[in-house]
Amino acid sequence: xxxxxxxxxxxxxxxxxQALLASGMAVQVVPRPPGIVGRCALALRLxxxxxxxxxxxxxxxxxxxLKIHAVPA
Amino acid sequence: xxxxxxxxxxxxxxxxxxxxxxxNAATSFPKPQxxxxxxxxxxxxxxxSPGRGGHRLALEAGRTVFGCRxxxxxxxxxxxxxxxxxxxxxxxxxxxxxxxxxxxxxHVVTTDIEHNxxxxxxxxxxxxxxxxxxxxxxEDGTVDPDRFCRAIREGTRLVALTHASNVLGALVDVRxxxxxxxxAGALVLVDAAQTxxxxxxxVEAMEIDLLAAPGHKGLLGPQGTGVLYVGPRVQAIxxxxxxxxxxxxxxxxxxxxxxxxxxxxxxxxxxxxGLGAALRYLDDTGEDLRSRTARRTAELVDGLxxxxxxxILGPRENARRAALVAFTLGEADSEDVAAALDRQGIACRxxxxxxxxxxxxxxxxxxxxxxxxxxxxxxEQDVQEALAAVAAVAREVAP
Numbered sequence: 001x002x003x004x005x006x007x008x009x010x011x012x013x014x015x016x017x018q019a020l021l022a023s024g025m026a027v028q029v030v031p032r033p034p035g036i037v038g039r040c041a042l043a044l045r046l047x048x049x050x051x052x053x054x055x056x057x058x059x060x061x062x063x064x065x066l067k068i069h070a071v072p073a
Numbered sequence: 074x075x076x077x078x079x080x081x082x083x084x085x086x087x088x089x090x091x092x093x094x095x096x097n098a099a100t101s102f103p104k105p106q107x108x109x110x111x112x113x114x115x116x117x118x119x120x121x122s123p124g125r126g127g128h129r130l131a132l133e134a135g136r137t138v139f140g141c142r143x144x145x146x147x148x149x150x151x152x153x154x155x156x157x158x159x160x161x162x163x164x165x166x167x168x169x170x171x172x173x174x175x176x177x178x179x180h181v182v183t184t185d186i187e188h189n190x191x192x193x194x195x196x197x198x199x200x201x202x203x204x205x206x207x208x209x210x211x212e213d214g215t216v217d218p219d220r221f222c223r224a225i226r227e228g229t230r231l232v233a234l235t236h237a238s239n240v241l242g243a244l245v246d247v248r249x250x251x252x253x254x255x256x257a258g259a260l261v262l263v264d265a266a267q268t269x270x271x272x273x274x275x276v277e278a279m280e281i282d283l284l285a286a287p288g289h290k291g292l293l294g295p296q297g298t299g300v301l302y303v304g305p306r307v308q309a310i311x312x313x314x315x316x317x318x319x320x321x322x323x324x325x326x327x328x329x330x331x332x333x334x335x336x337x338x339x340x341x342x343x344x345x346x347g348l349g350a351a352l353r354y355l356d357d358t359g360e361d362l363r364s365r366t367a368r369r370t371a372e373l374v375d376g377l378x379x380x381x382x383x384x385i386l387g388p389r390e391n392a393r394r395a396a397l398v399a400f401t402l403g404e405a406d407s408e409d410v411a412a413a414l415d416r417q418g419i420a421c422r423x424x425x426x427x428x429x430x431x432x433x434x435x436x437x438x439x440x441x442x443x444x445x446x447x448x449x450x451x452x453e454q455d456v457q458e459a460l461a462a463v464a465a466v467a468r469e470v471a472p
Contacts, residue, residue, distance in 0.1 A: 031127020
């Protein structure tokens with residue numbers, strides 16, 4: 001499974017990207033998680049096994065995650 | 074970077090008919106060359122709309138906007154970039170703040186030297202049931218914090234005032250006013266049109282809740298750009314306009330999240346790209362630019378005060394003055410004086426500067442005033458030549 005994070009705005013998605021890159025996580029901004037339709041703010045694809053650390057890093061920066069999507073790799 | 078700017082200055086400024094530009098309080102000119110380059114890049118290479126689509130160019134447009142937003146937040150010491158919304162100018166930002174937080178029955182305290190950008194929407198809101206208390210400033214534009222604070226009462230919703238009058242130039246000590254406003258549960262809106270980029274502004278230290286500023290004055294960005302900072306004390310703000318935001322598209326309601334709540338419709342990518350480049354330029358050179366502008370302002374005050382017939386408006390102490398100096402020449406019409414200076418190659422602004430209240434305060438509503446406003450690229454020689462031109466006009470109109 002690959003974890004994707006979505007956010008309430010693109011500004012939050014870019015902030016999250018910045019925060020996670022700074023913490024050494026190789027995240028990637030994508031238009032949306034695969035298979036998810038009906039919304040158009042950006043999403044972040046997380047490296048395998050990094051969901052816990054990503055949630056922790058974002059919580060420390062007070063960046064709210066809208067939803068976590070686990071998508072078959 | 075300064076070298077590149079200097080060459081731009083020669084090409085765009087000196088080359089165009091020996092004009093000395095002293096109208097930076099209206100819009101700064103020339104702009105750093107990097108501003109032009111960033112705007113050109115946004116139009117010619119990126120092209121796409123930020124937040125509209127997920128292709129690489131749309132992502133790059135989004136990153137460009139985010140980079141500028143983050144730079145504005147850093148400049149304001151504002152914490153999160155989410156709290157910075159882009160507008161087309163300071164006027165739109167002020168309107169977004171006023172109409173966003175005020176409702177009929179709310180009480181607002183302001184001053185009697187405000188620009189029409191603040192004064193006209195406040196008057197419109199007063200017609201719709203908002204109660205206004207207008208505190209008198211001193212003749213030189215100084216706002217006495219104690220006098221202002223006495224007008225704040227329980228139930229005051231907003232304190233709205235300029236950081237520096239665009240006519241009188243007097244800097245307002247915002248912090249004690251903001252502290253009194255917060256003790257009463259009110260919010261604080263500051264119009265920083267004449268100060269952001271040129272004076273230090275720290276929204277947290279100054280306790281500012283809403284700050285409106287243009288991108289094209291002290292920030293050295295292009296026209297068509299402005300910003301509204303919305304601080305954490307602002308619990309709710311209604312959008313001035315609603316529509317597509319590139320987020321939560323599945324919902325009929327405007328998103329609650331900032332900045333999307335206040336940014337409907339396609340953003341001005343070329344303008345924001347230019348503003349972002351200007352902010353990076355300021356980040357590199359800002360302190361030097363600020364002190365240079367302050368020196369030119371002081372030279373103008375000193376020089377004008379030695380010309381017979383000149384009356385300088387605003388405070389005499391340069392430390393209390395933003396980078397503008399308005400003056401009258403006897404009873405001469407300021408537009409005639411500005412036109413005479415224009416014929417001598419001095420670009421400046423006469424008239425009422427969209428701020429009739431400040432002119433009533435200064436006793437210049439009949440004649441207006443001539444405003445000289447230097448910028449970071451104004452040289453000492455520019456100032457000396459401008460002063461010589463004023464002296465020559467003074468000998469003609471007020472011998």
